[in-house]
Amino acid sequence: MYMILAIGIGGALGALLRYFITSMIFNQFGNQFPWGTLTVNLLGCALLGFLITIVSNSWSYSEEFRSFFNIGLIGALTTFSALSIEVVLMIERGNWLMAISYVVLSVICCVGVTMVSMFVTKNII
Secondary structure (H helix, E strand, O other): OHHHHHHHHHHHHHHHHHHHHHHHHHHHHOOOOOHHHHHHHHHHHHHHHHHHHHHHOOOOOOHHHHHHHHHHHHHHHOOHHHHHHHHHHHHHOOOHHHHHHHHHHHHHHHHHHHHHHHHHHHHHO
């Protein structure tokens, strides 16, 4: 029961955080490029890299605590489905270069941010 509650609360917070961040970025930069989705995915990768590194360095956290963050918060914050539909819509509008750029930028930056996050965390703790 605690596991379900932990994931549910984490998911609710992650969804609200995603909405807040993407809305703020949309209001600032408009909708010509999906900066909001890219931002939440990068943030989620950085957080996940940090948390995985913390947990793997023998810090004792409960399964509920890890699930709250990994499955709930970060799972709801990040979204591959949004990236996918944004790419499809770009292609449908004939924006192939933007679609390819977005996919490449998302994959390279998200993997890079995860690596940097893990490296920095390892060197701090």
